Amino acid sequence: MPADKHGPGIKNPDVYEELRSDGASKEKAARISNAMASEGASKVGRRGGKSPAYEEWTVAELRQRAAELDVEGRSYMRKDRLIDALRNH
Structure with missing residues (x-):
């Protein structure tokens, strides 16, 4: 993808x-x-992620994360919409 897209x-x-x-x-x-x-794929891969997938989070946890990221309309969203909003903010 060209640089102007991302x-x-x-x-x-x-x-x-x-x-x-x-x-x-x-x-x-x-x-x-x-x-x-910058660091190489193997070094970044060893570090890995520590957080579970959003699907494993509770709605309250998702709303708290959405609040940290200032996602609008978060208080009215159901779990699937919260996950989508967090992934695409």
Whole structure:
């Protein structure tokens, strides 16, 4: 994908696009792809994620995370909409 579609700050656009297609938020995809470009995939892979998938979170936990990210309309969203909003904020 050209840089104008995702921004010039993405250092590894292939990884970024793959993460986005897997459901990662723009922020998370950018953070991981840039870390992989800087530090190498094996080092980033060993670090790994510690948080469970959003599907395993309670609605209260999802709303709290949405509040941290200032997602509008979060108090009216059901679980599936909260997950979608968090992944695509």
